[in-house]
Amino acid sequence: MRLIVARCEVRYTGRLDALLPEALRLIMIKSDGSVMVHADHGGFKPSNWMTPPVAMEESEGQIVVRKFAGATEDRLDIRIAEVLSDVTHDMGEAAALEKDGVEAHLQELLADQPHWCGEGFRLVRREWPTDIGPVDLMCRDAEDDWIAVEIKRVGTIDAVEQLTRYLERIRLDPTMNVCRGVLAAQSIKPQARVLAEARGIVCVEVDLAVLRGEREPDLTLFG
Numbered sequence: 622m623r624l625i626v627a628r629c630e631v632r633y634t635g636r637l638d639a640l641l642p643e644a645l646r647l648i649m650i651k652s653d654g655s656v657m658v659h660a661d662h663g664g665f666k667p668s669n670w671m672t673p674p675v676a677m678e679e680s681e682g683q684i685v686v687r688k689f690a691g692a693t694e695d696r697l698d699i700r701i702a703e704v705l706s707d708v709t710h711d712m713g714e715a716a717a718l719e720k721d722g723v724e725a726h727l728q729e730l731l732a733d734q735p736h737w738c739g740e741g742f743r744l745v746r747r748e749w750p751t752d753i754g755p756v757d758l759m760c761r762d763a764e765d766d767w768i769a770v771e772i773k774r775v776g777t778i779d780a781v782e783q784l785t786r787y788l789e790r791i792r793l794d795p796t797m798n799v800c801r802g803v804l805a806a807q808s809i810k811p812q813a814r815v816l817a818e819a820r821g822i823v824c825v826e827v828d829l830a831v832l833r834g835e836r837e838p839d840l841t842l843f844g
């Protein structure tokens with residue numbers, strides 16, 4: 622998480638226009654792409670904010686955050702006059718509440734046995750970095766195509782949305798613009814399957830006991 626204390630002006634354009642005149646504010650940039658601008662009043666609610674997925678550009682004295690919603694663009698222009706503090710803290714995986722112990726163990730096991738995520742898959746890297754957070758596994762298949770694998774204990778709509786955001790960022794690289802997504806979980810909610818299918822994401826249910834070698838996988842008979 623990046624925390625910037627700066628004297629700045631903040632202009633929002635999109636569904637409406639709003640201007641926060643130059644003043645001392647806290648700019649909070651989270652690893653998931655969230656951007657929040659706080660003043661020292663108004664309680665816990667930020668004065669302005671942008672939720673992911675976003676595109677962020679930073680130049681001397683300016684941070685521009687864009688979010689596309691259909692045909693419209695929401696834009697946050699932060700013009701910085703003076704920076705008092707600019708620090709970045711690694712909050713850690715546990716602090717982000719992204720993975721519980723089961724998910725972390727699943728990631729370790731699937732990294733060693735990526736073929737359970739798809740036939741011919743081979744691991745390239747765990748925790749593949751994007752500018753909004755790391756993808757659990759980045760793999761390649763037998764045709765050498767890229768596959769981003771997100772691992773959850775339970776596959777939900779939120780998990781599909783998370784993987785969708787990662788794929789959007791990964792595909793900005795021209796060499797990875799056809800990267801596919803796989804959601805791997807012990808169980809996957811029916812609504813999540815529907816959304817994943819609509820977005821071209823493959824859902825795979827994995828058995829922890831099989832991955833551990835504690836029992837043989839179930840055999841499927843074809844008649």
